Amino acid sequence: MNKINEIEKKWQNYWDxxxxxxxxxxxxxxxxYVLVEFPYPSGAGLHVGHVRSYTAxxxxxxxxxxxxxxxxFPMGWDAFGxxxxxxxxxxxxxxxxxxxxxxxxxxxxxxxxxxxxxxDREFSTTDPDYYKWTQWQFLQFYKHGMAYKDTIxxxxxxxxxxxxxxxxxxxxxxxxxxxxxxxxxxxxxMLKMSSYAEDLLNGLDDTDFADRVKLxxxxxxxxxxxxxxDVEIVGGGSFQIFTTCIxxxxxxxxxxxAPDGKLIKELMPRVENKEEVLKYIEDTKKKSSMDxxxxxxxxTGVEVxxxxxxxxxxxxxxxxxxxxxxxxxxxxxxxMAVPAHDQRDWEYAKEHNLDIVEVIEGGNIEEKAFExxxxxxxxxxxxxxxxxxxxxxxxxxxxxxxxLEEKKIARRVNNYKMRDWIFSRQRFWGEPIPxxxxxxxxxxxxxxxxxxxxxxxxxxxxPTDTGESPLAKITDWVNTTCPNCGGPAKRETDTMPNxxxxxxxxxxxxxxxxxxxxxxxxxxxxxxxxxWYNGGMEHxxxxxxxxxxxxxxxxxIGLVPSKEMIWKRVSHGMVLGSDNQKMSKSKGNVINPDDxxxxxxxxxxxxxxxFMGDYTQDAPWSTDSxxxxxxxxxxxxxxxxxxxDGDEFTKDLEPIIHKSIKKVETDLMxxxxxxxxxxxxxxSNAFDEKDTITKADYNLLLTLLNxxxxxxxxxxxxxxxxxxxxxxxxxxxxxxxxxxxxxxxAVQVNGKVRATIKINIDDxxxxxxxxxLQQENVIKNIEGKEIVKVIVIQGRIVNIVxx
RNA sequence: GCCUGAGUGGCGGAAUAGGUAGACGCACAGGACUUAAAAUCCUGCGAGUAUCAAAGCUCGUGUCGGUUCAAGUCCGACCUUAGGCACCA
Numbered sequence: 001m002n003k004i005n006e007i008e009k010k011w012q013n014y015w016d017x018x019x020x021x022x023x024x025x026x027x028x029x030x031x032x033y034v035l036v037e038f039p040y041p042s043g044a045g046l047h048v049g050h051v052r053s054y055t056a057x058x059x060x061x062x063x064x065x066x067x068x069x070x071x072x073f074p075m076g077w078d079a080f081g082x083x084x085x086x087x088x089x090x091x092x093x094x095x096x097x098x099x100x101x102x103x104x105x106x107x108x109x110x111x112x113x114x115x116x117x118x119x120d121r122e123f124s125t126t127d128p129d130y131y132k133w134t135q136w137q138f139l140q141f142y143k144h145g146m147a148y149k150d151t152i153x154x155x156x157x158x159x160x161x162x163x164x165x166x167x168x169x170x171x172x173x174x175x176x177x178x179x180x181x182x183x184x185x186x187x188x189x190m191l192k193m194s195s196y197a198e199d200l201l202n203g204l205d206d207t208d209f210a211d212r213v214k215l216x217x218x219x220x221x222x223x224x225x226x227x228x229x230d231v232e233i234v235g236g237g238s239f240q241i242f243t244t245c246i247x248x249x250x251x252x253x254x255x256x257x258a259p260d261g262k263l264i265k266e267l268m269p270r271v272e273n274k275e276e277v278l279k280y281i282e283d284t285k286k287k288s289s290m291d292x293x294x295x296x297x298x299x300t301g302v303e304v305x306x307x308x309x310x311x312x313x314x315x316x317x318x319x320x321x322x323x324x325x326x327x328x329x330x331x332x333x334x335x336m337a338v339p340a341h342d343q344r345d346w347e348y349a350k351e352h353n354l355d356i357v358e359v360i361e362g363g364n365i366e367e368k369a370f371e372x373x374x375x376x377x378x379x380x381x382x383x384x385x386x387x388x389x390x391x392x393x394x395x396x397x398x399x400x401x402x403x404l405e406e407k408k409i410a411r412r413v414n415n416y417k418m419r420d421w422i423f424s425r426q427r428f429w430g431e432p433i434p435x436x437x438x439x440x441x442x443x444x445x446x447x448x449x450x451x452x453x454x455x456x457x458x459x460x461x462x463p464t465d466t467g468e469s470p471l472a473k474i475t476d477w478v479n480t481t482c483p484n485c486g487g488p489a490k491r492e493t494d495t496m497p498n499x500x501x502x503x504x505x506x507x508x509x510x511x512x513x514x515x516x517x518x519x520x521x522x523x524x525x526x527x528x529x530x531x532w533y534n535g536g537m538e539h540x541x542x543x544x545x546x547x548x549x550x551x552x553x554x555x556x557i558g559l560v561p562s563k564e565m566i567w568k569r570v571s572h573g574m575v576l577g578s579d580n581q582k583m584s585k586s587k588g589n590v591i592n593p594d595d596x597x598x599x600x601x602x603x604x605x606x607x608x609x610x611f612m613g614d615y616t617q618d619a620p621w622s623t624d625s626x627x628x629x630x631x632x633x634x635x636x637x638x639x640x641x642x643x644x645d646g647d648e649f650t651k652d653l654e655p656i657i658h659k660s661i662k663k664v665e666t667d668l669m670x671x672x673x674x675x676x677x678x679x680x681x682x683x684s685n686a687f688d689e690k691d692t693i694t695k696a697d698y699n700l701l702l703t704l705l706n707x708x709x710x711x712x713x714x715x716x717x718x719x720x721x722x723x724x725x726x727x728x729x730x731x732x733x734x735x736x737x738x739x740x741x742x743x744x745x746a747v748q749v750n751g752k753v754r755a756t757i758k759i760n761i762d763d764x765x766x767x768x769x770x771x772x773l774q775q776e777n778v779i780k781n782i783e784g785k786e787i788v789k790v791i792v793i794q795g796r797i798v799n800i801v802x803x
Numbered sequence: 804g805c806c807u808g809a810g811u812g813g814c815g816g817a818a819u820a821g822g823u824a825g826a827c828g829c830a831c832a833g834g835a836c837u838u839a840a841a842a843u844c845c846u847g848c849g850a851g852u853a854u855c856a857a858a859g860c861u862c863g864u865g866u867c868g869g870u871u872c873a874a875g876u877c878c879g880a881c882c883u884u885a886g887g888c889a890c891c892a
Contacts, residue, residue, distance in 0.1 A: 212807060212887095219806065219888055226892080243892060256892090299890080325890040335892045343804085344890050373805080417891055537886075611828070613815055617808090618885085625815065625829050632828080634842090666819090675817070678827035685827095746823035751873045753823050777859080791872055797822045801872045 004601035008711040012114055020726050021065075021073065021116040025511065025523050029070035033527050034061045035506055037535035037543075038076040041102035042083060046109040047583070048591045048621065052609045053534050053572040056673055058115045059610070059707035060532065063668055065116075066703075066730035072527060074509040075110065075117040077103050077124035081498040082160065085429040088461045095429045095461070099126060109593060113602045114710050121512040125501030130508065131431040132452030133518035134501050137554070138423075139434060139445050144557060146192045147423065149443060152329075153260055153285070154422060156184035161463040162426045183260075183285050186467070189423040189433060189494065193549050197221050197416040199563075200548055208568040209544075216541045217548075222417025227401055228332065229410040231255065234308040234317060235270075239263050242331035242415055245372055246404070247396040249313045250385040251338040251359040253349065256301065258326040259284040261333030264304070272306030277322060284324045299348040300324060312409050313400075314386070323348060331415050343369040359384050360393060421546065423497060426463055428455075428470040430495030438482035438489040447483050453491075469493045502543060503550040506530050507560065521561065530566045537571045544569060570671060573618040575609070580620045591621050603709035604630045610673040610708050632681055633712055636705065639687050639698060640716055646694030653693070655740045656686050657700055661733035664704045673708070680705050695720045700731055747772040748799040749781040757798075765792045772798040 015021060036057050039050060061073040077099075084095040091098075103124065110117065123130050141147040156162075159179040201221055204214050226244035233239070241255065257263050259281045271277050280302045301323035308317045325344060326335055339349035339356040346369035349356055356365060362380045363370020375393055382388050388396045404410035424433070434446040434453045446453060456477045458470050471493040472478060482489035504518065511523035535543070547566065554560040576582060577589025584590065596605045608629040613619035649657050660683045667676035683701055687693050699722050702713040706725045717725050739761060745768075747755045755775035759768055769790050772778060778800065785802040792798050 215807060216887070222888085222891070224891070241892080245892080323890090325892090327891065330891050332892095337892090342892075344892080347890095371804095415891075417888090541887075611815090617816095619815070622815065622829070628828050638843090670819095674815090675827080678817075681827055744823085748823080748873075751822095751871095756823070780859090789872070791822095793822060793873095797873080799822080799872050 002598075004603075004712075005598065007715045008112070008114065008597075008602050011711045011714045012111060014714075014724070015114075015116070015726065019120075021061075021071075021118050022120055023072040023074075023118045024070055025526060027070040027526075029068060031072065031527050031531075032061075032064045032069040033072040033510075033529065033531045034064070035072075035074065035509070035530045035533045037533075037539065038078050038502070038505060039106065040078050040081055040083070041099060041106045043087065043098070043102055044585075045102075045105050046113075046593050047575075048593050048596075048605075048609065049572075049575040049583075051113060051593050051605060052575050052612075052615075054110070054115050055113070055606045055609050055708065056572065056615055056671070057532070057534050058606075059673065060668055061116055062707040062710060062726070063665070063730060065726070066706075066728065068729070072121075072509065073115075073117055074121045074512070075115070075119070076122055076505060076509070077106070077126075078498070078502050078505070079103065079124045079126045080430050080501055082162075082427065082429070085427060085461055088429070094457065096126070099124070112597050113593065113605065116710070121509050123508065123512055125431075125505065128452045128454055129515070130505075131501065133508070134431050134496065134504070135434045135446075135451050135453060136448060137504065137518065137550070138431075138496065138500075139448060139451075140557060140559075141191055141553065142435070142445050144553075146195075146553060148190055148192070149187055150190050151185055151187045152190075152422075153183045154186050154188060156182045156186070156467070158182060161465070161467050184467075186424075189435075189492075191421040191423050191549075193421040193546075194416060194418055196549050196552055197223065197418050198414070199552055200418075200545065203548060203552060203564050206562075206564040207566060210570055213540045213544070213569050213571065217545060220418060220541045220545055223414055224416075225412070225414050227404065227410050228413045229312060229336070229404060231312060231334075231336075232310045233267075234310060237267075239309075239334050240332040241334045241336045242413065243336055245338070245341065245397075246400050246410070247382065247388075247393050248338040248341045248359050249311075249336070249400060250382075250388070251340045251357045252311045252313075252316075252318060252336045253339060253355040253357055254318050254337045255309050255320045256323040256326050256335050256337050256345075256348065257304070257320060258328040258333040259322050259324055261326075261328035263333055264322060267304065267307055270307055271304055273302070273304075276302050277304060280322050280324075299344070299351050301348065301352065303352075312404070319354075321348070321352070329419060330417070339369065340365045341369055341371055341375075343371055345369065357384060418545075421549075423500070424494035425497050426467050426469045426493075427495050428458055428461055428463075430498065431455075431500055432471070433492040433494055433496060435492040436480055436482060436489045437492065438485060438487060440487055441482055441484040441489075444482055444484045444489070450483075455495075469495060471495070499543060499546045503547045504554075506533070506547070507551075507554075507565065518559075521559075524565075525561050529562065529564070532568045532570070533566050534570050534572060536574075540569065540571055571616065573614065573616055575612075576618055576620045578621045578623070583621075589621075596626070600626065600630050601633075601711070603633055603712045607633060607677060607709050611677045613674060615671045615673050632684070633709060635688065636684055636701065637712065637716060639684065639693065639701070640719060642687070642690065642693050643695055643698045643720055644692045647696050648694060649696050649700070650690065650694055653686060653690070653697055654737050656683060657697070658733040658735075658737040660704060661700075661731050662735075662738055665730070665733075668707065677708065695722070703728065703731060743795060745795065746797050747775055747778055748797065749778060750801060751799060754778050754781050759795075761795070765794075768792050768798060772800065 034057050036054050061071050065071045079099045084099050087098050088095045157179055201223060204217060224244050226242055227246045228240050228242050230238050230240055301321045304320045304322055307320055309320050311318055337345040339345040340358045341360060358365050359382055360370060360375050360380050361383050362375060380393050382391050382396050388400060391399060432453045432455055434451060436444050436446060438444050456474050458474060460470055463470060464472060478491050478493060480489055480491055507519045510527045511519035514520055551560055551565045552563055555563045577587060579589050581587055581589060608626040611629055660679050663679045664676045698720060699717060702717045703725050706713040714725055741761050742758055744756050744758050746753045747757055754777045757771045769792055782800060782802050788801040788803050790800050
């Protein structure tokens, strides 16, 4: 162990022994809750990317403590999940053990880097004491009608043998293994998240998420406002369609319905070409969602013969088609097709030789559809639309909707892309779903007092070929009695998705040891909310949405104090390899934080990761740059030799000192970590130019640097005989002292800098003007020209406009 | 296709409400100290042009226009690039 590591160890022990970072639930101080996403403890150990965001928020936590806040900065483990299970299958080690080992490694690494977590609140989502409450909350969802079983076509990964949520199957491939996803009918637990769509949208107003985060949420929820319209079928019956472009209703030349929807099943008895239709339905099922969403594959479909629909606006009979571009689970599962004004419909019409009727003028429908993106807001007018002809699109939209509403054949509705949350996984390494199936009573929830429902030890981790969880093989666990009638019953063998445990963990941190409730109302009221939550960009859509949904539900049943429990959400950029590529074993560009700590020390690693660039942006690793940060810390260390007694700041260092306090403080709170460090470098350089500095000067520099480099600063501070920085207060700057008396400003002639002048802060505009006009190079440049005006911006610039 | 970012030296990146573009750091070059190396210190470092040397001058923040006394910053069109969403009616 080198000298640096010894010093770092010394202070880490000091913090441990003194419980320096313990957050109190009964404090009179103002609360401040900083949260970094708890990691999945993978076998690879801590990534330098973790170090970046943890250091950033560690610095904020440390500063806030010094500013007198009771700071909660917790850490835990999101340890359920497929990777641990994959690892178990491969190596025949129980995930519990593998995860336990990984957690040990992560924790050791975090400690050597000196993060100021309150380790007394540590837990893992896999602890029965924790997942007991995850299960308990599931029961609340169930009891309030928010959890239900449904047989639905779901995304099925043939390799992982599991069902994937739409989110996990994004792009038609399994997020985990990249295998193409198939469609399979399965009975699944679902959470009625879609009923919270509007609330989740509105709730964003009660948060301080970064704009790009809010937009991510909004996009994911995917609200569209439109009209639902009834369509009569010739010879009886009707169905509904949803459209956002009711203004094009006169352009309907056919309807398209979803092959996986309910409507076609109802119509089946009347279909003339049953065989053809059934084949198409089967084909659609076989297609993975990859094929189905492939844009350039052409528009397949078959006509549903023997059934015609009536366009409600003009009574015209039009054909009905089956097309797999229409989704059974969005809107009504049926659409009106207006090929003149929708590219998708246009292509379908071309492929199947259907009429194209133009109803909005301004495009060239011979070539392609004239779509809403093209015509909206441009004053385009309707044609071929009876009494609506001549109206602008915007007028017609309203007038047609009104007319249809009056006739009671249409209503204004909203639709959301966000679906209900598929909550079942056919996996072993997850929270067991505390439900029991009884022949007599159906699905019955377990009694709350019987929780937790422990995950049994299994010998085989592989999912069964039928896609059931390995739990299904443990018959003495599966067979149980019905909590309702006492008869024989079977347990649910599916487990919860990985997102479950992470949807409420931030509440548990507020009261981590509570065995009466997931967290007490008092504790939640004291901490109020997560003041600042940081995580990866990849989690800003889903995890955040799930967590917000979970909280809103708990709020609605009176279990949490507010509807939104996360105030500010920011996300960090990735740390890339030095080749500007994502770090990966195969590319050989991975940096192990342990190596850096051993060679350069934790403080250097911390300073470097804060200095490397814009926190919200990706940044490549550079060992050279890291060395530069080591040099900076060495310089700070050497400054100790210049220290002389004195408990006041050196007079002429005062402006830069006060400026530095201000800049470091505001930059840290605005994610400007790199500029905060650069200010500290400037301050050190200013100290270095002096022959001597006072203890007060030095202590100030160390205090400002402490949040980022907590070990070395404590050591140096101790050496000059001051009490530990972690037990001291953050300095307060004096605004009036940040202003420098003398300043150099530029003098421009016609916007071009021609000279600089020194001005005094008290100089009047006249004095400055005069000074500027006396400059040699200014005189040269205005010679023989007429001065139109002289612009003086106090303390900034002089611009002389000449002709 | 839609929605977000981002384009600034050799490199990472600075530039609060438009006001000296390139802070701070890295790399590089020259010098000092040293028997030597490391460490440290000093100087230079956007391009071009001028000069014995300097001052100076011209150009320069992805491209083309515009607004302004003044544009990296504001407006309009576009290009490149990263990410998200995507047959969502």
